[in-house]
Amino acid sequence: MSQTFDQVFDARGLNCPMPLVNARKEIGKLEPGQILKVMATDRGSVADFQGWAKIAKNVELVAQENESIDGATVYVHFIKRTV
Amino acid sequence: MAERLIPSVVTSAELLNRLERSQDVFVIDVRSRDEFERLHIEGRSPLPAFNVPYFEMLELGGKDDMIDSVEAYAERELKEKLPTDKQILTVCAKGDTSSYVAQALTRLGYSCANLEGGMKAWGEYYATHTIVEEPDLSIYQISRPARGCLSYVVASSGSAIVIDPLRHVHHYTELAREKNLKIETVIDTHGHADHISGGVELAARSRASYYLHPYDAIHPIDVLPATIDYEYIANDRVFRSGSRELRTIHIPGHTLGVIALALDDRFLFTGDSIFIRSIARPDLGGKAETWAPLHARSLRKLLALNGRIKVLPGHFSSLAEADSSGRFVASLDELKRTNDGLVVLQRDTEEGFVRYLVESLPRFVPEYVDIKRVNAGLLSADEESAAALETGKNVCALSQAYAARAGATP
Numbered sequence: 001m002s003q004t005f006d007q008v009f010d011a012r013g014l015n016c017p018m019p020l021v022n023a024r025k026e027i028g029k030l031e032p033g034q035i036l037k038v039m040a041t042d043r044g045s046v047a048d049f050q051g052w053a054k055i056a057k058n059v060e061l062v063a064q065e066n067e068s069i070d071g072a073t074v075y076v077h078f079i080k081r082t083v
Numbered sequence: 084m085a086e087r088l089i090p091s092v093v094t095s096a097e098l099l100n101r102l103e104r105s106q107d108v109f110v111i112d113v114r115s116r117d118e119f120e121r122l123h124i125e126g127r128s129p130l131p132a133f134n135v136p137y138f139e140m141l142e143l144g145g146k147d148d149m150i151d152s153v154e155a156y157a158e159r160e161l162k163e164k165l166p167t168d169k170q171i172l173t174v175c176a177k178g179d180t181s182s183y184v185a186q187a188l189t190r191l192g193y194s195c196a197n198l199e200g201g202m203k204a205w206g207e208y209y210a211t212h213t214i215v216e217e218p219d220l221s222i223y224q225i226s227r228p229a230r231g232c233l234s235y236v237v238a239s240s241g242s243a244i245v246i247d248p249l250r251h252v253h254h255y256t257e258l259a260r261e262k263n264l265k266i267e268t269v270i271d272t273h274g275h276a277d278h279i280s281g282g283v284e285l286a287a288r289s290r291a292s293y294y295l296h297p298y299d300a301i302h303p304i305d306v307l308p309a310t311i312d313y314e315y316i317a318n319d320r321v322f323r324s325g326s327r328e329l330r331t332i333h334i335p336g337h338t339l340g341v342i343a344l345a346l347d348d349r350f351l352f353t354g355d356s357i358f359i360r361s362i363a364r365p366d367l368g369g370k371a372e373t374w375a376p377l378h379a380r381s382l383r384k385l386l387a388l389n390g391r392i393k394v395l396p397g398h399f400s401s402l403a404e405a406d407s408s409g410r411f412v413a414s415l416d417e418l419k420r421t422n423d424g425l426v427v428l429q430r431d432t433e434e435g436f437v438r439y440l441v442e443s444l445p446r447f448v449p450e451y452v453d454i455k456r457v458n459a460g461l462l463s464a465d466e467e468s469a470a471a472l473e474t475g476k477n478v479c480a481l482s483q484a485y486a487a488r489a490g491a492t493p
Binding site: 015017021025044051 | 115117176
């Protein structure tokens with residue numbers, strides 16, 4: 001079953017720390033309970049989103065997966081705004 | 084919004100230079116705690132450093148902008164911890180994120196420099212030190228300082244032998260071009276566990292022959308034969324470079340096929356047997372107790388050589404092992420007095436020495452099994468997986484020597 005989401009933020013091509021910095025801004029625009037799908041090409045984003053979700057009070061990391069798009073690995077993070 | 088200040092930048096070469104000279108470097112590393120644990124910048128003595136993941140500074144700083152957040156976080160949390168009398172080196176994975184941190188700290192008035200390219204660049208940085216440059220003999224020690232790996236180019240009359248080349252082989256071809264050398268022979272002193280060998284690729288690119296002892300062409304855990312192209316090193320093989328000869332000494336112990344190479348009574352390339360402070364571990368084939376007595380006998384064989392011979396090892400574990408010019412080299416006589424493993428070997432019975440070996444084993448690194456597979460051609464690795472396998476500093480030496488010294492550090 002694929003993960004549902006409400007908004008997509010495409011961070012492909014952005015270097016660290018921008019996928020996380022911008023995703024953090026984007027999730028502020030969502031309603032509590034809604035899910036943001038973040039697509040990134042920076043491999044380091046996988047561990048960084050995990051670490052960030054642990055300390056951010058209003059965010060839950062719902063799922064992470066890898067997709068292959070046009071031969072490139074895309075790291076996908078689903079984050080939920082909790083409050 | 085405050086003005087954007089451009090912090091200064093430190094390259095890996097400049098960083099090594101500072102670390103070799105023991106110049107004070109204060110590090111703030113903004114990678115995750117796991118990444119920091121696996122590999123961080125180390126000097127001759129422990130560096131003042133701390134690790135705060137950038138995403139913590141961003142979140143706890145509480146602003147939308149990265150630099151604003153770091154500034155707010157640093158003002159609140161780091162004031163007591165950051166030095167005002169020395170330069171702070173900011174470090175991250177690739178050098179981009181730490182540049183924001185450096186900008187924020189510069190704005191707060193700290194003296195800051197960003198490590199260009201981050202830990203990726205530092206991990207892949209190679210340094211070349213000249214051991215000797217005479218009319219008919221040159222020896223260069225090529226190191227990967229972050230990983231503690233050492234390799235060598237030995238040249239005479241324009242002909243070069245490369246010993247234990249590391250993965251990024253262009254460093255050797257460039258050195259050969261610069262010094263006008265033809266690489267004719269490439270030798271791995273043993274099947275490496277901690278890093279991916281550049282041997283096969285360098286030999287192919289240079290149209291040189293690649294040599295390995297046949298015992299190390301069998302993966303010790305899989306018990307499968309290597310699929311790479313190599314020529315056998317016979318136990319009494321002599322390798323020629325111009326007018327010079329390297330004599331093979333088979334010294335099973337760290338692996339079954341490990342060799343040392345002696346250049347007259349002057350230089351001894353010890354591969355993974357004798358290092359500067361410690362000796363190689365005997366357990367990476369999974370048979371520590373069976374191999375330890377072999378290791379003891381092999382080391383005794385090396386101790387019987389002329390004491391003035393200069394040992395050039397395959398690894399180091401700390402920059403503190405380098406001489407004042409950053410080279411890892413010492414005479415066998417000196418090592419008989421100062422190397423922990425050799426001191427025990429000379430003092431103890433074989434049984435006692437074997438016990439010392441088994442009790443000093445560091446942790447087993449699971450990646451080492453796969454790295455040996457890659458080196459034997461039993462597993463292929465693209466750049467990304469090769470880099471992922473080669474994380475952290477090598478753990479090829481017994482740990483006791485370092486544990487004891489670390490414990491003694493105030």
